[in-house]
Amino acid sequence: MQPFAVILFDIDGTLVSAGGAGRRALERALEERCGPLAGRLAGLRLDGMTDRLIVREALGLLGHGFSDAACDGVLERYLSHLREEIADPRYEVLPGVASLLEALRARALPFGLCTGNLVDGARVKLARGALDHHFEWGPGAIGGFAHDGEARERVVAAALARASARLGRTVHAREALVVGDTPRDVAAARHVGCPVLAVATGRYAAGELAACGADHVSATLEDPAALRLLLG
Structure with missing residues (x-):
């Protein structure tokens, strides 16, 4: 299996649980x-x-x-x-996330964020779990955020456009894997044309995520099937 050109991660319920x-x-x-x-x-x-x-x-x-x-x-x-x-002791980095991000970096596989958070909010949430250093934050970084539009599909489209600019070629929607944990994540990615890996680490169960159209569903990002998809 060939790796995707870019992987776009949601944050809340996908990478971390911020404890409310x-x-x-x-x-x-x-x-x-x-x-x-x-x-x-x-x-x-x-x-x-x-x-x-x-x-x-x-x-x-x-x-x-x-x-x-x-x-x-x-x-x-x-x-x-x-x-x-964010100092809430209930905060946690979700299973498999830290090792996955390390593996993506080690393989030099492009990845970024695709989140409804503000940029500064995203960084605060990831820094609490010492994950922020895995991502680029300056101009030209791969990512889509709240300032790109209220509708989630506009966030996905913005992340895809920045991935294209960062990689110096057009990254087609089918080449970008969106990783999220809610039906909104799935719907927005599918609207743009991106395949979706949905993880049942948030509020929604695997069956609910499959029913709303996710291309792939895993219990966590530790699952072997998810790792094969993400790492190629």
């Missing part, structure tokens, strides 16, 4: 802007959503209008709180 740090940081930021939440966000599911879309939907539930300025203000406070909340 992101939600707590967001709720603190929203309370500062909108007042007590009084449980009004209890039904808001964050899985697979981009940070900007999360803020849009949260402000709507709280009866506040959305604007780019309002969103930017909430996300600025969110990042500040995230740096505190």
Whole structure:
């Protein structure tokens, strides 16, 4: 099996579990802007959503209008709180992740991020588990993030475009493997045309991920089948 031209990783539920740090940081930021939440966000599911879309939907539930300025203000406070909340002892690097990233680097196989997180939020979450050094962060780095669009498929498309620029050739969608843990990850990748490896390390079981159209499903990134797919 030939390796993919590039592998694009989601973060939350795929590489790490942040112990609810992101939600707590967001709720603190929203309370500062909108007042007590009084449980009004209890039904808001964050899985697979981009940070900007999360803020849009949260402000709507709280009866506040959305604007780019309002969103930017909430996300600025969110990042500040995230740096505190990420210290939660329930944080964990998910099974097989550290050794997989080491193996990808050792083989010089291109990989990057494809996440609904802000760039700074992504780095905070990965740094807590000493994973941030595996990824490039400057201009020209491979990745797609929240600033690329509220819709998850725009994040995938941006990551694919940056992979093409980084590798100096057009990387076709079928050459890029997206690794995620939610139906939104699967749907966005399939919308762009990328194959998907879904891992059942988040909220969704393997059967649910297979049913929503994932090309490959594994329990964790330790699974031999997942490693063969990722490492070629």
